[in-house]
Amino acid sequence: MARSEQEWLTHLIQQHDQCKADLLSMDSYYEGLQPLSYMAPELLAELSDRIRQVVINWPRLVVDSLEERLDVEGFRLAGSALADKRLNQWWQANDLDEESQLGHLDALIMRRAFVIVGSRTGPDADTDDDGDEDAPLITVESPLEVHAQRDPRTREVQAAVKRWSVTEGATKVEHATLYLPDTTIWYERDGGAWAEADRDDHELHTVPVVPMVNRARTRNRDGVSELKDIVPLSDAACKIATDMMVSAEYHAVPRRVAFGFSEADFQDEQGRPVSAFSRVVGRMWATEKSKLDGADVVQFPEASLGNFHDTINSLAALVASLSGLPPHFLGLTTDNPASADAIRSSETRLIKRAERKQRAFGGTWEQVMRIADRIQTGEWNPDLRGLETIWRDASTPTVAQAADAAVKLFAAGIVPRRQTREDLGYTQPQIARMEAADEAEDPMARLAGPNPAAAIGPKPSPVDQQIVADTVAEPAGPAESRPAA
Structure with missing residues (x-):
């Protein structure tokens, strides 16, 4: 309609x-x-305004x-x-x-x-x-x-x-x-x-x-919040944490009970009443009555809050499972610290989820740029149908690991120099400056460029340097004109 x-x-x-x-x-x-x-x-x-929510965000x-x-x-x-x-x-x-x-x-x-x-x-x-x-x-x-x-x-x-x-x-x-x-x-x-x-x-x-x-589906193009599965667990954790603080006030410190006393027994020298049933932690209680008079003061042991801790940790484990977060993100630790390889392995789901977001959000940015180009030029550019969004690597490898992997791929001839620099995390302006510097290099450096040992690693030996210099000075002719080895 x-x-x-x-x-x-x-x-x-x-x-x-x-x-x-x-x-x-x-x-x-x-x-x-x-x-x-x-x-x-x-x-x-x-409890009215005496209770304050503890938010575990x-x-x-x-x-x-x-x-x-x-x-x-x-x-x-x-x-x-x-x-x-x-x-x-x-x-x-x-x-x-x-x-x-x-x-x-x-x-x-x-x-x-x-x-x-x-x-x-x-x-x-x-x-x-x-x-x-x-x-x-x-x-x-x-x-x-x-x-x-x-x-x-x-x-x-x-x-x-x-x-x-x-x-x-x-x-x-x-x-x-x-x-x-x-x-x-x-x-x-x-x-x-x-x-x-x-x-x-x-x-x-x-x-x-x-x-x-975010997270569109065939029947729901409006998306789903990333918090949908986390909200019930977050509510439960906030409730448990709030209960823990209430229990800490009422049960986590020793409580005392007085038998055989009346409020009249708790007066100062001027006959003014004092706090007989005070809940203030650390208050000293004293009286002249004795057990023979039927009076006694006893102390209850404090309550442990371990049940609250265990419940919160169980909820945290569920959040880690549903969201793909590594357990250490939520403060879950073990007696034996995880190795570096184990920590990186625990981030696999998080990295994959981030890569999925990059693909979905990348389509949005590509469409934005197509419309922007149409507004500026007055016509649709068919070349922009294949536009690609360049994202920073979503994983978290160490600098040494990233450099080692990039250099090996470059040395094997699998990827070109520009891709190697992108894999190392350099931004596009930084790569452009590097390429401008490459253009200003001498012929010997450009010839040695594809060799990562010369371009990135240790300096070539004097023999290798002489071979490269001779090659640059006198380029080889056709195969039949070169002397046999």
Whole structure:
């Protein structure tokens, strides 16, 4: 059914309102602001403000451990070994080194994030004189402000809306931007109906809003939060930790009971009552009565909190199993410390999960760059269909291991020098500077370049140096003109 612009705006806002509660709930767990669960209402009413929740923020640990391994290094065109300089300039002009991390984080927490592409000449464009006017405007958006609807057949975005509000004096002005395949429309309202403020008929034939979806499925293209499986375990851990602190106050220190006393027996020299049943730790109790008078003071042994510790450790093991985190990330240790190889082996699932995220999120960034190129050039570039996102290695090898593996692959002729430098973790600008330095090397160094022993390792022997020098000075002719050995 074809919708008018106003109908699209109303429809998308209604859909967005329906899903915001769940998004805010996931966001509260990441921030450690979730309510206390599994506590009896009667107990909460009795303790009132005397109880304070202990938050074990495993949700943040799970998300951050993944997000820390998602770093975009650049983009490479199909059939090219070099990163595209123009796309890299756009990336830097929009501060996407930092902003991309925010998008990855929101997608992992709240199922999805969004990237909006536009020009720097529209009503919502960046007007700062920063020298980036030739770059398209690319912004990373929160799912709390942006919502999109997909076509069920093509899976492409049909329409999207962005909402925000600004308080001007005592008036709250609401703003909305409606994104359609050929038009972008800006709306405002201050309590009444939405009024059109401006429009841009860009004729892109595509909505310039690209969803970044976490764990999409064939029947759920809106994604799944990375915290879905962790939330119940986090609630349980917070409850156990809170109970532990309550028990520490009431049971973890020795408690005393007095028999044969009345409140009148606890008075000072002036006859003023003193604390007879004090709970203050370390208070000295004294009386003139004796056991012969039927009075006695006994002390109960303190309670152990080991049952709470064991429960929290069991929950931590379940979190590690579900999230793929190594046990030592959650503080789980054994009597015998794990070896370096065992630690690296325990990170296998985490690394694989990060690589899956790179593939999914990489598709988002590639589509963003295609739309950005279309906005700048006025036509779709077919060469960008094979665009590839370059990611930093998600694993954590030691520097020595990475260098050893890269040098061996280079020496065997399996990978070229540029790939070797990428494997060693150098950024694209660093590699470009190295290649510029390579061009300035003398012929002997360039000839020795493919040999890692000369380019990276120990200095060649004097005999090897002489062979290379003779070869450079007098290049060999055809095979039949060379003297026999």
